[in-house]
Amino acid sequence: MSLVVTNLSKKYGEKTVVDHISFSLEHPGVYAFLGTNGAGKSTSLRMMLGMLAKDSGTVTWKGKPLDTMETNVGYLAEERGLYPKFTLMDQLLYFASLKNVSKEDAKKRIDYWVERLELTEYFHPPVVGKKKPKPMTADQLSKGNQQKVQLLAALISDPELLILDEPLSGLDPVNMDLFKQVIHEQVDAGKYIIMSSHQMEVVEEFCEDITILHHGKAVVQGNLNEIKKSYGRVNMFVKTEEPIDDLIEASGLRVINKTPNGIQIRVTGQEQADEFLDMLVTGKGSIEPTRKTIVRFELREPSLHEIFVEKAGENVEDEAQ
Amino acid sequence: MKHSRFHGTGKVFNFTFSQMMKAKGFRFTLILMILFSACYYPISQFFSRRGGGVSEVEETSIETLYVIDESGLSFMDWFAFDKAGLDRIEVPKIVSSDMTYDAFVEKLKESEEKIALLHVHRVADEGTFYYTLVQGAKTPIEKKDLEVLQKAIQGSVFTQLLEYMKVTKEQMTLLNMEIDTDTNYVEVKTIGEPADEKTDNKGVNQDQYTFIMLLVVVTSMLISMSGEYVSSSIVMEKSSKVVEYLLTSIRPIALLFGKIAAVFLVTLFQILIMVFSYVASVVIYHVVADGFTVSQAFEKVSSIIPVNVDITISPLNLVIVICFLLAGMLFYTLIVGVIAASVKNVEEMQERMKSYTLLLFVGMFGSLGITIMNITSGAPAILEKIASFIPVISPFLVPGYLCSNRISIGIALIGLAILFVSVYFLLFFAARCYEYLIYYQGQKLKLKDYLNIFKNEKGGNDNA
Missing domain, CATH: 3.40.50.300 (P-loop containing nucleotide triphosphate hydrolases)
Structure with a gap:
């Protein structure tokens, strides 16, 4: 060394x-x-x-x-x-x-x-x-x-x-x-x-x-x-032509960020992401149970930026408590 | 190979020295100093001669001086005013008159010419010779013209009298020597016990006073200029943050020492240039204005610093004086270096430098105060000795007092030893504080804070 x-x-x-x-x-x-x-x-x-x-x-x-x-x-x-x-x-x-x-x-x-x-x-x-x-x-x-x-x-x-x-x-x-x-x-x-x-x-x-x-x-x-x-693939990015807020709410997922380019959602792993994708394709759980038009669907590990903000954020929250 | 703490001092010295010499401000100041030094003597001489003050070449508007000599002094040659003892005087035409005193006075009453009468007579009962200058009421001759002539006559008579009596100048100096008495009180002590000596202290004479003041001024210049350069250089490196880069290659103490050495050399260079300009101006002035030869002009220069029975510039004295100047400069620049290191930027510098300025004033005015006491009533000898042992004052005081024979070489050496010891301890103190303070961005520090830094030996910056 x-x-x-x-x-x-x-x-x-x-x-x-x-x-x-x-x-x-x-x-x-x-x-x-x-x-x-x-x-x-x-x-x-x-x-x-x-x-x-x-x-x-x-x-x-x-x-x-x-x-x-x-x-x-x-x-x-x-x-x-x-x-x-x-x-x-x-x-x-x-x-x-x-x-x-x-x-x-x-x-x-x-x-x-x-x-x-x-x-x-x-x-x-x-x-x-x-x-x-x-x-x-x-x-x-x-x-x-x-x-x-x-x-x-x-x-x-x-x-x-x-x-x-x-x-x-x-x-x-x-x-x-x-x-x-x-x-x-x-x-x-x-x-x-x-x-x-x-x-x-x-x-x-x-x-x-x-x-x-x-x-x-x-x-x-x-x-x-x-x-x-170690964090796993927990960041899901979704963009559809129709609104999917009711689907996200129904599946109990947490929205991290919402931009014109799509919605960033925190999932627990591959299994939860697959279930949500299934809901998008079948429309199950939606008020209008129709198939959603998927523009983007991505599941990946957190970026360094996200890890940094999360870690620094956690500490700030700890201190506040 | 392991480098010492002072590794790189030479490089800092070279860079600081060359950059200082290149700086526009430095060159401008140097030119001003040279101009001031070169012009001071000729200008002061010009005004002195023009204003009728004391000068070597004196003028009188009297065109003809008539002499009626009733003294019977056979040795006096009234036509030899060049022997007047003064270097140069504009001598009027001198005519020996056969008229009686009363008849000539009558003539003067009506005369509007620039003439005067010198009446020399002797009053045997009083044992006095009278040299009476007489001028008419209508003559345009002014009183100052007669005063100039009066001086010339006194000088001429005295010189010719000495020649007549075959008395040499050296003999005359001996005859003129002041005879004074001191009383020493010595307490009787038993054998082996040193006796305390209480000595009456005489004040300094004019020559000593001038010499001491000159050395105090030179020392003050050297110390204050070098302190100014060192502090501004440190603050500039700190405020521009360049110091952080430098410290990856060099220890802080080497950085400080390199600066001090360069600043000392630059300051010394400035002082030497000023001295050289002054000497050159005196020589050139007398050669051009008075027609002196170069060697005569140099004699004139040497007369400015009188080396006589009151002032001794021996090689040993010179070595001690130089040691005091060096150690004194080091003493003060180490203090200013530590204080400057605690300053964040140039704006703060003046505020933080107050304590240093105060210390400098104590040193400078302490020595001046003792000297002024000496020229008036005479300071107690013990005060001079004590001051010689105080490092804050001794660099200003001892050089002048040693050469003026006011203090002994023994006292000077003890003072120097104390100063060296102080510098030695200050060196460690400065090294430790400087290394800590070079990143310091906090509030103004007090003496106890500096002592804590010295004690704790931890580097750091409260705002890091």
């Missing part, structure tokens, strides 16, 4: 912000760290990186305590940060030097990533007239472009372990695709990545293993497919 986190805990006064979290990265890929705002994701990541002292727990990398001074770690912080008034090139060269990357290598890598992340016009502004353009500073960039520069900073040392705290938040769809491509490339290159995010569809695209944090506790943890399987 490469990264092993065991019993990581942190308290501020009486408040526990991270409560005995354990997980491991066994092979290259993306590990998702999910949670609501204030769930303890960033605090956990900071403790792993050694920026914050932990109350208990260990973090090891390849069998030794993880030390970011000794291990090549890339980090994209949730709270983005660049020197606003220094030139982009100056600060990236500085970041590279702190990561023990030689100036020549740093320049080569910066050139590569500048082109890959479509930042050329900001690092090498076009010459207008005879005047040589001034190098650009971070405060001259849009938020999205600053985020790209920060991703560049995280990748500049070609890290073995990459920690991305909310890497896709605030990006437009085009840049989000660009970031996703880069993350895929890093996975293909055999990198270990820990990613925290609120965007469940993105996590589902990348991650095999997840931890969902809620108020500092790991409420769901493990392989995403297995977690979904």
Whole structure:
């Protein structure tokens, strides 16, 4: 195993912000760290990186305590940060030097990533007239472009372990695709990545293993497919041309969501779904016992989003009680 | 290979130094400082000479000075005003008159010319020579013109008298030396027990005062400028959140030290540039305006800082002074670093820096207060000694007082040792607090909060 986190805990006064979290990265890929705002994701990541002292727990990398001074770690912080008034090139060269990357290598890598992340016009502004353009500073960039520069900073040392705290938040769809491509490339290159995010569809695209944090506790943890399987195929989506509210009521099912695209219904499993399908086909139990015209009928496992909302919701309800 | 806690300090130093030197604000301030230093001397000289204040080149509107010498002083040469003791004076035409004093006074009454009379006579009974300058009622000569001439005559007579008596300048200095008496009260003690010595404390003289004030000002500049740079740099890194990225590659204490080292060098560079500009302006001014040679002009520069019997700048003193400046700067920048780390953003900085500013004022004005007491009535010697041992005050006080022979090398070394020990402990305190506070986003901290952080040794952010 490469990264092993065991019993990581942190308290501020009486408040526990991270409560005995354990997980491991066994092979290259993306590990998702999910949670609501204030769930303890960033605090956990900071403790792993050694920026914050932990109350208990260990973090090891390849069998030794993880030390970011000794291990090549890339980090994209949730709270983005660049020197606003220094030139982009100056600060990236500085970041590279702190990561023990030689100036020549740093320049080569910066050139590569500048082109890959479509930042050329900001690092090498076009010459207008005879005047040589001034190098650009971070405060001259849009938020999205600053985020790209920060991703560049995280990748500049070609890290073995990459920690991305909310890497896709605030990006437009085009840049989000660009970031996703880069993350895929890093996975293909055999990198270990820990990613925290609120965007469940993105996590589902990348991650095999997840931890969902809620108020500092790991409420769901493990392989995403297995977690979904454990829930079973309990989500039924139905769309018919005729109204079926009386049928749903008659069969005692619970409507989760109702949209123009259909109705999402919670069932206990395959058997209950088959019974309902039979009712739709035969019209049995309906006020008008006629066959319904089925446009869509789907039975599937819950999405990560649904699991997340359910788990976080459960905890919120528990606390309210 | 395991890296030390200070690994990367050099890289932070290089980056901070180069970025500070590149900053527009820094270059603008530097140009202003150079202009101020370079223009101060020539402008002050210009106004001083124009306003009739004390200056080397003095003018008089008197065109002709008539001399009636009834003193019988054979050595006096009234045509040798260049020996007046003043460097330069615009000398009127000097004519020896054969007229009697009364006849010449009658002539002056009606004259509208720019002429004056110097009447030299001796009153044997009083043992006094009188040099009387007389001007007519209708002459346009002003009183200040006569005063200028009066100074020149006094200088000339004195210089020629010395030459006549073959007294050298050194002998004259000895003759002029003030003879003063101190009384020491020594209590009788048994053998092996040191005797307490109570000494009357004389105040500082003008040369010492100027020198001490100069060093206090330089030290204050060095410390306050470096504190300002360090605090704004820390707050900027914290408010822009860049510190979070940096801390994956470097320990907080290395980050703080790299900054302090760079800031110290930049501040030192600024001060040296200012000193250089000032010296250059003095030299150029005297070469251009007064026709001095370069070496004469440099002598003029050296006369600005008087090194004499009251001021000693020995190599040992110099080493101690530099140590005090370095340790003092480190002492204050470590404090400012810790306070700045508790600040969320630039807006909060001024509010949170009050305690640091207060401390700086205590140091600065403590040493100034003692110096002012010395120039008026003389501060008790024990006060100077105690102040030399207080780390907040000693960096401002000891350099000037050591070189002015106000405190002994032993006292200075004890003060330095105390300062070093304070810096050593502050270093640990700052390291621990800085590492904790770098993520701190909470309320203003009190001293006891800092002590708790130091005691608990836990990093964290209350709002994380």
